[in-house]
Amino acid sequence: MASKRRSRGRVDRDRDAAEVSLGPLGGYVGFALRRIQTAVFADFIAALGKLDLKPAQYSLLELVDANPGLRQWQAAAALGIQKANFVGLVRKLERRSLLQRRRSVADRRSYALHLLPGGRRLLAAARALHDEHESRLAGRLGSGGRERLLLLLRRLAAGVESAAPGGGRAASL
Amino acid sequence: MASKRRSRGRVDRDRDAAEVSLGPLGGYVGFALRRIQTAVFADFIAALGKLDLKPAQYSLLELVDANPGLRQWQAAAALGIQKANFVGLVRKLERRSLLQRRRSVADRRSYALHLLPGGRRLLAAARALHDEHESRLAGRLGSGGRERLLLLLRRLAAGVESAAPGGGRAASL
DNA sequence: TATTGTTATACTCTATAACTATA
DNA sequence: TATAGTTATAGAGTATAACAATA
Numbered sequence: 504m505a506s507k508r509r510s511r512g513r514v515d516r517d518r519d520a521a522e523v524s525l526g527p528l529g530g531y532v533g534f535a536l537r538r539i540q541t542a543v544f545a546d547f548i549a550a551l552g553k554l555d556l557k558p559a560q561y562s563l564l565e566l567v568d569a570n571p572g573l574r575q576w577q578a579a580a581a582l583g584i585q586k587a588n589f590v591g592l593v594r595k596l597e598r599r600s601l602l603q604r605r606r607s608v609a610d611r612r613s614y615a616l617h618l619l620p621g622g623r624r625l626l627a628a629a630r631a632l633h634d635e636h637e638s639r640l641a642g643r644l645g646s647g648g649r650e651r652l653l654l655l656l657r658r659l660a661a662g663v664e665s666a667a668p669g670g671g672r673a674a675s676l
Numbered sequence: 677m678a679s680k681r682r683s684r685g686r687v688d689r690d691r692d693a694a695e696v697s698l699g700p701l702g703g704y705v706g707f708a709l710r711r712i713q714t715a716v717f718a719d720f721i722a723a724l725g726k727l728d729l730k731p732a733q734y735s736l737l738e739l740v741d742a743n744p745g746l747r748q749w750q751a752a753a754a755l756g757i758q759k760a761n762f763v764g765l766v767r768k769l770e771r772r773s774l775l776q777r778r779r780s781v782a783d784r785r786s787y788a789l790h791l792l793p794g795g796r797r798l799l800a801a802a803r804a805l806h807d808e809h810e811s812r813l814a815g816r817l818g819s820g821g822r823e824r825l826l827l828l829l830r831r832l833a834a835g836v837e838s839a840a841p842g843g844g845r846a847a848s849l
Numbered sequence: 850t851a852t853t854g855t856t857a858t859a860c861t862c863t864a865t866a867a868c869t870a871t872a
Numbered sequence: 873t874a875t876a877g878t879t880a881t882a883g884a885g886t887a888t889a890a891c892a893a894t895a
Contacts, residue, residue, distance in 0.1 A: 523750055523753075523754045524742045525738075525742065526741060528735060531810055532716075532810060532825060532829075533716050533809065535826055536709070536713045536829065537717060539709065539829045540710055542836040543709055543832065544709075565698075565700060565701050569699025569700070570697055574853085576853060578696075581698070583711075583714070584885095585886065585888085586855085587856080587857090587887080587889095590854070590855060610853080612853040612895065613853055633706075637706065639836075640705050642835070643831055643835035644832065653705060653708055656825075660708070757863085758864065759877065759878085760866095760878075760879080761863065762877090763878060783871080783875090785870065785871045785877070787876080
């Protein structure tokens with residue numbers, strides 16, 4: 504029940520504070536994608552927070568676990584992070600004795616990344632949290648919904664990749 | 677063809693630079709969601725760039741168009757932007773004579789937002805670009821894919837909303 | 850000459866606290 | 873007392889340029 508008055512000059516009459524319409528925005532895939540991704544990511548950050556891990560750190564642990572001896576620049580490229588910004592990320596995990604950098608024999612400019620025992624243990628705990636997170640999402644999607652969503656997202660990826668500033672890129676989740 | 681040597685001490689033997697495996701990461705919805713959203717968003721930013729508009733600015737124009745006289749705080753809340761960070765956003769559009777702020781009669785603390793003719797014209801052009809962008813995405817999703825994706829994303833939203841730092845939030849696309 | 854890792858730097862986005870004027 | 877808008881500020885994340893060591 505907002506009181507209505509005449510608007511004069513730069514002054515405005517009332518507007519029902521009721522509901523705000525998204526207008527055409529509500530019908531766009533990109534808009535929905537961004538809104539949902541933001542919320543999902545916030546949930547994931549909160550879950551990983553219990554282990555004092557950030558998404559990019561967790562992703563790096565997974566990546567090194569899946570590719571032992573991965574070069575630093577390869578890891579950066581795979582996660583879509585500039586090599587300059589990658590330095591601090593790797594060093595923080597190194598200081599926590601989660602992973603190790605070893606100079607490569609073949610190319611002494613580069614480092615090879617390897618998980619340390621502590622990194623493997625933390626990764627196991629983080630993956631358990633990630634699995635719980637994923638289960639929450641899957642529960643919302645209904646039977647087969649998770650697989651159908653992944654399929655559709657991969658179709659999208661095939662077309663939009665290499666549109667990002669760095670060419671074919673990834674995200675630091 | 678990487679040469680293989682024995683690793684000794686902190687030195688590492690070679691690793692085929694071939695392909696980097698994502699490992700378990702590749703199977704998570706959140707990971708796919710983030711990667712694809714990042715790429716789609718970059719494409720959208722590039723499209724809007726032709727009009728010297730950023731996503732958040734465009735969204736605000738759409739929102740005010742759909743809700744004339746919207747209060748500043750309502751717009752900020754609907755777009756998931758802190759009111760403090762919203763000030764600069766509104767002012768930039770005001771300086772470009774795209775929208776106008778009018779003091780509300782009923783509550784003289786607040787501003788009501790209205791599009792100006794220039795804002796309506798720019799919005800029309802931006803919406804055309806957005807529609808092209810959306811068509812590119814829809815083309816990748818196949819017949820009915822767009823609608824199925826929107827449906828799945830909305831199911832996700834229903835569960836994850838209000839997990840974000842600000843409670844029930846939106847994103848500034 | 851080109852590449853890997855590094856430093857420094859800047860720009861954007863975001864989050865919070867404190868103030869003002871109004872309510 | 874509480875709220876709308878504002879200011880100031882600090883923290884992330886990200887992008888580029890330049891350098892040393894190595895190829």
